[in-house]
Amino acid sequence: MLTTNPFDDDKLREECGIFGVSGNDSAAALVALGLHALQHRGQEAAGITSFDGRNFHTHRAMGHVAGNFDRDDVIRSLPGPVAAGHVRYATTGDTAIRNVQPLYAELQSGGFAVAHNGNLSNAAKLRRELVRRGAIFQSTSDTEVIIHLVATSSYRTLLDRFIDALKQIEGAYSLIVMTPEGMIACRDPLGIRPLVMGRLDDAVIFASESVAFDVVGAEFERAVEPGELVIVQGDQIRSIKPFAPMSPRPCIFEWVYFSRPDSIVDEQSVYDVRKAIGAELAREAPVDADLVIPVPDSGVPAAIGYAQESGIPFELGIIRSHYVGRTFIQPGDKVRHLGVKLKHNANRALIQGKRVILVDDSIVRGTTSLKIVQMMREAGAAEVHMRIASPPTRHSCFYGVDTPERAKLLAAKLDLGGMTDFIHADSLAFVSIDGLYKALGEMGRADVRPKYCDACFTGDYPTTLTDQDEVEQVDQFAMLAERVERVN
Template sequence: MNLYRPEEECGIFGIYNHREASNLTYLGLYALQHRGQEACGIVSSDGQRLYSHKSMGLVADVFGNPEIFRNVPGDSAIGHVRYSTTGDSVSKNIQPILVNYSRGAIAVAHNGNIVNSQLIRAELEAWGSIFQTTMDTEIIVHLLAASKASSLEERMVEALNRIKGAYCLLFITETRMVAVRDPHGFRPLCLGKLGESYVVASESCALDLIEAEFIREVEPGEMIVIGRGGITSHFPFKKVKPSHCIFEHVYFARPDSYIFGKTVYLVRKELGRQLAREHAVDADIVIPVPDSGVPAAMGYAEESGIRFELGLIRNHYVGRTFIEPAQSIRHFGVKIKLNPVREVLKGKRVVVIDDSIVRGTTSRKIVKMVRQAGASEVHMRISSPPTSYPCYYGIDTPNRKELISSSHTLEEIRRYITADSLGYLSHEGLLTAVGGDKESFCHACFSGDYPIGFPRLGPEPQLDLF
């Protein structure tokens, strides 16, 4: 069920040198399920060959039968959970991609989006390449296979120097695992250790689940090669200014994860505190839109002194695959996933905290729901600036004409969602709350300041070509 939020991107996990590699990869993917619910897969190695199992569906469904793990034996594995940002939501696009080429077998799992993929794909097809998927990730495999460099690392570097955009990559061969993060560091990636085994994951919460030790974050532009001889680190790409996705802190990452040098939960609470400083209001209670709005609402309540309550309860058993059976009942919409607590809301002046407004449809329904439950006033507060521009670096946001704040004033949005007042966190307030080096974040979805130029097709404004 889609509540008209930006969709998640993908999550990757890998472990090297552990006799329960596939089982632990399953658990790692389970912890990263919030990053993609369409499909998942695991590719493993026993030192001689690679094995694969992948399917559409949630991790628990795809790997729910213990017998499946007989199909992915070995002491090393990589895995992927997917939400399609580039490529259709069909079985042929499930990752990791596994191929055999002249140098042996290799599999790759990718989180991010390659913004010049169409240009490279057209070039490769003109030279005779045959693609099996519609994903941007597959071009990496073709570039890798076409390279004449002698070592695997050199072939990877040559291939990745051709692409532009966001990528966290995990490769696995019969004997090695390689992790690479793009020079801008758009997406999070971390390194851990479990006994003598090395672990790489999109977020630290996956390390926590398997009780692995968090070592550090993989640096932007870093390539980590893990083999029988140990682990080596390389920085083979030209250094550029980091552009960490700030929306990971606002919404995407799990609050118990540590990314970009900060614990997400603490950042979100600070977003709420800053929001209270900027947009105070006389009210009786503060309630979050669960689950992503909870830490910010707690911060807002602490800073404002207004009592925190759970005025909306989420039904966690409604997944993305829910199909509304008839047009006549589609108006239930948000009510299927959220239900108000009337005794908490009745007669109260309510501050509703959410992380973002995309199209405005969900916020409108939530405000009406809270008001119908008896609230005397409903004040909407958003713990990020207006989302006015699409993301092209691995988050599936709508195009600009569907983003309500791209073409409507604050007052027009307030009237549309029927709130008594509306306040967004300022751009400067967002950067202040996140802390650290303010110049190290990508905030293109709020500012339109894209760190990487790219060719665009269709109605969006043209940006510089490569």
């Protein structure tokens, strides 16, 4: 199976989305609806676990929410007033049903289910230590490390065991946990990954994005704060903060690409921020042209902002078909080349003879931008200028985003001129890191204490990277050994 979408194979991909309900007799049905709204955060697999007061029930499946959780028999198999769900795009662990979340285990204290958005940057080290102590892992997911840490903790209460586990992990996480005692929602001390809390009548709801509340008719209440645990037991809700206070560093890419534009992230409209990024880009990198064209769909808000600020008309120069499936069997290179036009096609009558500005959210490997520029050339564009609503992506992410290794990132290999030549554009420009911060209402990026995690642009990682550091040490040792061998 190969994607027919030429703009989907070269994007940074969020790992997953999570959604939980406590206190509604139709909890599983609500979770299924919420996961539909979060489908963009993970399209490989989906799962829901419910609790009926005595037993846990789980249904997990590969593929989209639709087709797996829109059947009455599936929802009826998930009874109870408490449920949590997960949509997955793997960044750690292989694509297999054993890695589909929520993960579930029977502990001494009873059932324990966990749905995780993020990535633990010391999971490999912890896993080795747990295996040495006798732990038997059923998946290759980093999330299972949390279950084993809870199971082996020496603390007495389940909550204390869970906190003990959290204090041993590093990296990024938003978690929804289900136990016989209730539901726990928490966010890592830096708040790298998002998590919000809402209400539907007497029910408490948690989600990766506020847009999921709109789908089920819930009211947004607030964001779960960095380092906060929200514990729901029946109609009782309490909040604890067991970690030392830290300056939050939420992922800046939530505003650039990951979140849906109709979401509110940390009290800011994603749509408004993306328009502001486009306006900032127009001020920083103007160009004389006839049309501003978004790369669908993620480039649309920034392109609107660019057009409004520059005074150049906004037009839909790339038309997307909404009636093509995500995948298509393609028997050869020629058919595959034709297949990409099934989903996106240039609006030739509009583009012919025009100087166009293409606005996209990011450049990763550069292969997508090359295809888009080529599409515009073939449609008769006189000039093709590319404007990117984020700074150059020069570094890999280790916090739950599927990023190519650094050697495959175009901006890590080439300077601006080299990148422009690679994608065959007449010009190329990125919004500056200060411009990105300004669009978010900041004066710029503070060198001493930036407000966001922007490591993919700057290389400034806000946590230690234990597993990655070990990999780099092994690689350095191997390179040294190879040099010595060549000398000898």
